[in-house]
Amino acid sequence: MLSLRSVTKRYGALTALDGVSLDIARGEFFGLLGPNGAGKSTLMSLAAGLRPPDAGVLTLDGVAVTPSDPATRTALGLVPQSLALYDELSALQNLQVFGRLYGLHGGVLRERIDEALAAVGLTDRRRDQVKTYSGGMKRRLNLVAALLHRPKLLLCDEPTVGIDPQSRNAIFDYLEARNRAGLTIIYSTHYMEEATRLCSRIAIIDHGRIHALGTLDELLTRLPFEEEIGFPAIPATAALAAELGAQGTLTTLDGRHRFEPRADFPLSAFYARTEAHGLAPRLFTAARPTLEAVFLHLTGRNLRE
Amino acid sequence: MAVIPTLVRKDIANFLRNRAAVSLTFVVPIVLIYIFGWVFGLNQKDTGPTGIRLAVVNASPNPAAQKLVDALRAEKAFRVVTTFDNPDRTTRPLTEADLRPLIRDGRFRFAVVIPADVVRTDDIGLHLQILSDPRNDIEAQTVNGLLQKAIFSNVPELLGQSLQARAKQFLGDGRFNQFNRGIANSVATAFGGDPAQIQRTIESGSLGLDRITRPAKPADPTLRRLDNAPAAAPTPGTPAAAKPVPATAADFFSRLVKIDQEQVVGKNVQSPAATRLVGGWAIMFLLFAVSGGAAAFFDEENAGVFQRILSAPVSRAQLLWSRFLYGVLLGLVQLLTMFLAGHLMYGIDVFGHLGNLIAVSVFAAAACSSFGMLIAALAPNATAASGLSTLLVMVMSATGGAWFPMSFMPEFMQTIGKFTLVYWSMEGFQQVLWAERSFVELLPILGILAGITLAVMTVAIWRLNKKSIFA
Numbered sequence: 001m002l003s004l005r006s007v008t009k010r011y012g013a014l015t016a017l018d019g020v021s022l023d024i025a026r027g028e029f030f031g032l033l034g035p036n037g038a039g040k041s042t043l044m045s046l047a048a049g050l051r052p053p054d055a056g057v058l059t060l061d062g063v064a065v066t067p068s069d070p071a072t073r074t075a076l077g078l079v080p081q082s083l084a085l086y087d088e089l090s091a092l093q094n095l096q097v098f099g100r101l102y103g104l105h106g107g108v109l110r111e112r113i114d115e116a117l118a119a120v121g122l123t124d125r126r127r128d129q130v131k132t133y134s135g136g137m138k139r140r141l142n143l144v145a146a147l148l149h150r151p152k153l154l155l156c157d158e159p160t161v162g163i164d165p166q167s168r169n170a171i172f173d174y175l176e177a178r179n180r181a182g183l184t185i186i187y188s189t190h191y192m193e194e195a196t197r198l199c200s201r202i203a204i205i206d207h208g209r210i211h212a213l214g215t216l217d218e219l220l221t222r223l224p225f226e227e228e229i230g231f232p233a234i235p236a237t238a239a240l241a242a243e244l245g246a247q248g249t250l251t252t253l254d255g256r257h258r259f260e261p262r263a264d265f266p267l268s269a270f271y272a273r274t275e276a277h278g279l280a281p282r283l284f285t286a287a288r289p290t291l292e293a294v295f296l297h298l299t300g301r302n303l304r305e
Numbered sequence: 306m307a308v309i310p311t312l313v314r315k316d317i318a319n320f321l322r323n324r325a326a327v328s329l330t331f332v333v334p335i336v337l338i339y340i341f342g343w344v345f346g347l348n349q350k351d352t353g354p355t356g357i358r359l360a361v362v363n364a365s366p367n368p369a370a371q372k373l374v375d376a377l378r379a380e381k382a383f384r385v386v387t388t389f390d391n392p393d394r395t396t397r398p399l400t401e402a403d404l405r406p407l408i409r410d411g412r413f414r415f416a417v418v419i420p421a422d423v424v425r426t427d428d429i430g431l432h433l434q435i436l437s438d439p440r441n442d443i444e445a446q447t448v449n450g451l452l453q454k455a456i457f458s459n460v461p462e463l464l465g466q467s468l469q470a471r472a473k474q475f476l477g478d479g480r481f482n483q484f485n486r487g488i489a490n491s492v493a494t495a496f497g498g499d500p501a502q503i504q505r506t507i508e509s510g511s512l513g514l515d516r517i518t519r520p521a522k523p524a525d526p527t528l529r530r531l532d533n534a535p536a537a538a539p540t541p542g543t544p545a546a547a548k549p550v551p552a553t554a555a556d557f558f559s560r561l562v563k564i565d566q567e568q569v570v571g572k573n574v575q576s577p578a579a580t581r582l583v584g585g586w587a588i589m590f591l592l593f594a595v596s597g598g599a600a601a602f603f604d605e606e607n608a609g610v611f612q613r614i615l616s617a618p619v620s621r622a623q624l625l626w627s628r629f630l631y632g633v634l635l636g637l638v639q640l641l642t643m644f645l646a647g648h649l650m651y652g653i654d655v656f657g658h659l660g661n662l663i664a665v666s667v668f669a670a671a672a673c674s675s676f677g678m679l680i681a682a683l684a685p686n687a688t689a690a691s692g693l694s695t696l697l698v699m700v701m702s703a704t705g706g707a708w709f710p711m712s713f714m715p716e717f718m719q720t721i722g723k724f725t726l727v728y729w730s731m732e733g734f735q736q737v738l739w740a741e742r743s744f745v746e747l748l749p750i751l752g753i754l755a756g757i758t759l760a761v762m763t764v765a766i767w768r769l770n771k772k773s774i775f776a
Contacts, residue, residue, distance in 0.1 A: 048616040070618040078616035082609035101617040145613070155616075 001026045001184050002047060002153060007056035009042050009208075016042040018208035019056070024186060026152075029179045031199030032188040033291075035299055039208040040188040041081060044157045047186065048078045060153065074102060077146035081157040081188075083138045084145075087131035091122055091141050094130060095148060102149035109148075116144035119174055136167025143171055147178070154178070156187045160194065172198060192292040202291070206299045219294045227286045228293065229259045229270065231279075240277050244270075260293065325692030333696045340703045343714050354447055354712035356719060359383040360407060360416035360436075362399050365423045369462040369510065373419060376459040382451050382712070386413070404436050408569040409740070411732075414438040415448050417456075424467045431463050431562045438570035440739050442578055444710035449566075456562065464562065465510025571739045579651035584734030585707030587643040588669060588727050589698065591636050595677030596694030598632055603687035625678070625766055632674025633667065640666040653738065661737045661744055668754035669730035675761035676726060682768035701725040726757050 002024040009017040016039045024030045034040045045051050046058055049065045049072065058065045063072050085094050095113045104112060117123045120140035130138060143159055156175070160168045175198065179185050189195055195202050195216075202219060204212040212219050231237055233255050241257050244250050247270075248261040261270060267286075274284065320326055341347075363374050378385045388396040389403050404416045418434035425432065435452060439445030473481040489504035574580050605611055614624060644662060647653040655662060680697070684690035702708055704718055705727030711719045722728050733750045736742040 045612070048612070050612060050615055067615075067621070070620050073616055073618050076616065078613060080609035080612045082607070084609035084613040086610065087608075098613065098617070101614060101619055103618075146616075149617075 001028075001061060002186070003057075003059045004043075004047075005057045005059075007043075007046065007053045007058060009039075009046060009051065010054050015208050017046070017053070020205075020208070020210055021056075022203065022210065022213070024153075024184065026184055027179070027182055028184055029175075029198055029200045030184075030186045031195040031202035032186060032205060033190065033192070033195050033202055033295060034188075034205035035190060038206045038299075040190075040205060041157055042208075043205070044078070044155050044186070044188055047153075048076060048155055049073050074149065075151055076153040076155060077149065077151035079143050079146045079154065079156045079159045081159075081161065083142050085130050085138060085142060088129060090127045090129055091117060091133075092126045094141065095145055098145045099148040104149060112148045112150075116148060120144050120170065134167075136163040136170075139163045139167055140171060140174075143174065147183075151183070153184045153186070156185060158189055159187075160189075160191070192290060192295060196291050204295060204298050211298045212294065216291060219291065220289060222294055222298070227261075227267065228289050229261070229267075230285045230287070231257050231259070231283050233257050237277075237279060237283065240273060240279065243273060260289070323688060325688040325690075329692045329695060333692075333699065336696065337699055337703065340700065340714070340718070343718060353451070354382045354444065354710065355714075356384050356716040357382055357415065357444070357448060357712045358413050359385050359448075359452075360399055360404055360413045361385050361387050361419070362401050362404065362416070363387065363419045364401070364421040365419050366421075367424060367463065367466070369459075369466065370419045370423055372462070373456065373459045376455050377417065377452075380451060380455055382448070401434075405569050408436055408438050411438070411736075411740070414440065414444075415452070417452060424463055424470055431467055432565070433562065434565045434567065436567045436569050438740070439568060439577075440571060440735050441581055441706075441710045444712055447710075453564070456564070462510045465507075467510070469508055469510055571741075573741070574739060575654050576652040577739075579647055580653050580738045581735070583644065583647040583651075583653055584731045584738070585702070585705075585727070587640050587734070588673065588730040589702045589707050590643070591639050591670065591673045592676060592694075592698040592701070592727070594635060594639055595632050595673045596680055596691070596698060598628075598635070598674075599677045599680035599684070599690045599694060600687040602628065602681040603684075603690060607687075621770065622766075625769060629671075629674050629678055629762065632677050633670045636670025636673050637663075637666050640670060655738075658737045658741065661742070661747055662734075664744060664751065665730070665733035665737055665747065665754075668751045668758070669726070669733060671758045672726040672730060672754045672761070675758045675765060678765035678769070679761050682765040682772065701727045704728075706731055726754065726761075729753050729757065 002022075004020050004022040007017055007020045008015065018039075020039075020043065032040050032043065042051075046053055047060075047065065049067055049070070052066055052068075060072050060075055065072050086097070089097070092113065095116060096109065099109045099112060113126075114123070117126050120143065122137060122141060125133065125137065130141065133141070139160060139162075143156070146154060154175075160171055163171075172194070175185060175187075185198075187194070187198055199216075201213070201215055203210050204219070212222055231240075233241070233252050237257065241250060241252075244257075244259050247265040248259055250260075251258045259270075261267070271281075274281070320330075359377065361374055361377060363370050374385070374387070377383055387399055389399045390396055401418050401420075404413070404418070407413050408416060414437060416436040418436070420432060420434070423431055423433065433456060435449070437445060437448075469481075469485075472484065476484060485504050485507050486500070489500045489507060492498065492503050493500040571577060571580075611624065615621065641663070644653065644655045644666075648655040676697075677694075680690050680694045684693050704711070704714065704722035705725035706722060707727050711722050711728070714722070729750060733747065733754065736747055736750060
C-alpha cells in the first residue's frame with residue numbers, strides 16, 4: 001500500500017532519513033519504533049505529504065505522495081503527536097472543521113461525527129470546549145478527528161503520549177477494531193508495550209535508518225541470546241556476577257542483576273557456575289527476552305537528545 | 306536566605322532569554338522616544354513643522370510682495386511652490402485659478418494669494434487670501450500661525466505704501482508731496498539726514514512699522530496666531546484654544562491686513578475633529594488586532610493543527626490565503642464597527658459615504674492582514690511576533706501620521722512615513738470622509754493599498770514557505 005524507495009530527508013547538516021526503503025501492506029498494523037530523534041516523525045510527515053523527500057520516492061497505492069499534490073491525501077489520515085485541536089471550539093465544532101476539509105457535508109458529516117464521538121466516549125461532552133477536556137479525552141478526540149473521512153491508511157505519530165491507562169486502552173481497543181475492519185495503520189512510538197500489543201510488524205529505526213524489520217518473533221531472533229536470566233544483587237551472588245560480566249551483558253537495576261548471555265555461552269555452563277558457587281536455583285529466573293531488549297540491543301543504551 | 310536571590314536570578318535569566326520581552330522593554334520605548342524627540346524638537350535647534358508644500362500666487366508687481374514671497378521661502382516649515390508643471394514638462398507660474406483644483410487633488414493643503422491690487426488706493430490696508438485644506442487641525446492651526454507671522458513681519462512696507470496711496474488719493478498730488486516733504490524735513494531737522502532721501506523712504510512705505518510687528522522673540526508655533534478671526538474654531542484641548550492670544554500691537558495690524566481665509570476641502574464635514582482622527586485610530590487598532598492573529602498562527606503551529614490541515618487535501622496556498630481572508634474580514638468588520646461608533650458618538654457622516662468607506666476599508670483591511678502575515682513570517686515564535694508587531698505598529702502609526710501631523714517630523718521621516726500602510730489607509734479614509742471623493746477619484750489610493758498588500762503578501766508567503774512552520 002505505502003512504499004518507500006531509498007527515501008532520504010535532510011535538515012541542513014542533519015540527515016533525518018537515510019535511504020529508507022519500506023513496504024507496508026494493506027491491512028497491516030505496522031509499528032515504527034525508535035528513540036527520540038530517530039526519524040520517526042520525519043517519516044510520518046513524508047508519508048502524510050507534508051514535506052517532500054530530498055531523494056527517493058514515496059507512493060501510496062502506486063501514486064507518488066508529494067506536498068504539491070493534495071489529492072492523494074484523501075486516502076490517509078494523520079494523528080499528529082501534539083494535540084492538533086482548536087481548544088476554544090467544542091469537540092463537535094472541531095470535527096465539523098476537519099470533516100469539511102475532506103469534503104464531508106450535511107447528513108453524512110453529522111453521522112460520521114456521531115459515530116466517532118460515540119466510539120471514544122465523548123458524546124456527552126460534544127458541545128463543551130476542548131480546553132475543558134482531560135488529556136485523555138483530548139487524545140481520543142485527536143484520534144477520531146483523523147478518521148472521519150474513513151481513510152485507507154492511518155498515520156499515528158505517538159498518539160498516546162501523557163495519558164492515563166484507561167484512555168490508552170480505549171485508544172488501543174479502538175485502533176485494533178479499526179484495523180480488524182481493514183484499516184492499515186502505521187503506528188510510531190517508543191513505548192515497547194504498545195508496539196508489542198498492537199503491531200503485526202515492527203521496524204526499528206535509528207539515526208534515520210531501518211535497523212530491523214519484521215514480526216516480534218523475527219526481531220527476537222536478532223538477539224544473541226535466547227533467555228534473560230535475573231537474580232538478586234546480594235553479597236552471595238557478587239562473585240558470580242563478576243564472572244558473568246565476561247560472558248554476556250550484565251545490568252543491575254533496583255537490586256537485581258539481569259544477565260543476557262553471549263550466543264556462544266550455553267545456559268548449561270551458566271547453571272554449572274551457580275552450582276560451583278553454591279547458589280540455590282530458586283534465586284534465578286529465566287524469561288523470554290522482550291522487544292525492549294531487541295530495541296536496546298539495536299539502538300544502544302546511550303542517552304539521546 | 307538564598308531563596309529570594311535565586312528566584313530573582315531566575316527571573317532575570319528568563320527575561321534576558323526572551324528577546325521579545327527585552328525589545329519591548331528597551332528597544333520599543335527608545336525608538337518611540339526618538340520619534341517623539343524629532344516631533345517635539347528635543348534633538349533640534351529649531352522646532353516646528355517642516356516641508357509643508359505651500360502654493361503661492363503672487364499677482365502683484367510690487368517689489369514688497371516679492372519680499373513677502375521670499376520670506377515665506379525662508380520659512381523652514383514651508384516648501385514654497387510658485388509654478389505649475391504642465392503635462393509636457395514645461396512650467397508656468399501658478400495662477401489663482403489653479404489653486405482650488407490642486408488643493409482638492411491633495412497636491413497642496415495650503416496656498417497664499419497676493420492679488421495684483423494688494424495695495425489698494427480706494428481703501429486703507431492690504432488684502433491677502435489663504436486657501437486651505439485643514440484636514441489636520443493641529444497642522445492647520447500651526448500653519449495659519451506661521452503664515453500670519455510671515456505676513457505680518459513683512460507687510461509693513463506694503464502697509465506703508467497703502468497708507469501713502471490712500472493719503473495721496475485723499476490729499477491730491479500737490480498736498481501729498483508737501484505733506485511728505487514736511488515730515489522729511491522735520492525728521493532731518495530732529496535726527497539728521499538727507500531730507501530728499503528721507504522723503505523717498507517715506508514714499509516707498511518704509512515707515513518703520515516692522516518694528517512694531519516683529520515679535521520680540523520666537524514663540525511656540527502653535528501660539529503664533531495673530532489674527533483674531535481664524536477660519537475654523539480651534540479644537541478644544543489644543544494649545545491654541547487653551548491659551549488666549551494676548552492683545553498686542555499686531556491686533557491693530559490685523560485690522561489693516563485683511564486676510565480672507567477659504568477652506569477649500571472639508572467645509573461641509575459635520576464633525577471635523579472626529580472625522581480627521583477616526584481613520585488613524587481605526588487603522589492602528591486594526592493593526593494590533595491582526596498582529597494578535599499573527600501570534601495565533603504560532604499557536605496553531607505549536608498545536609500541530611497545520612500538520613492535520615495540510616495532511617488533508619488542502620494546499621499551503623489555500624491555508625495561507627484563507628488566513629489572509631480571515632484577516633480582511635476581521636479588519637473590515639472592525640473598521641466599520643469603529644466608524645459606526647464614530648457616527649453614534651461624534652456624528653461622523655458614515656452613511657453618506659458608505660460605499661466608498663467600505664471600499665477603502667476592504668483595501669485597508671487587506672493591507673493590514675498582509676502585515677499580520679508578514680509578522681508571522683518574520684518572527685520565530687509567538688512572543689517574538691507580539692514584540693515585533695508592537696514595535697512596527699507603533700512606529701508605523703507614529704511615522705504614518707496616526708498620532709500627530711507628519712509635517713511635524715523631519716522630511717526624511719515624512720518620506721519613510723509615506724511607505725507605511727498606515728499613511729495610505731488614513732489617506733483613503735480622509736479622501737472619503739473629509740474630501741468626499743468619488744469612487745473613481747479613490748482608485749489611485751486603492752491601487753496603492755492593493756500594491757502594498759500584494760508586495761507584503763509576496764514576501765510573507767515566500768518566507769512562510771521557507772519556514773518549517775507547516776510540518
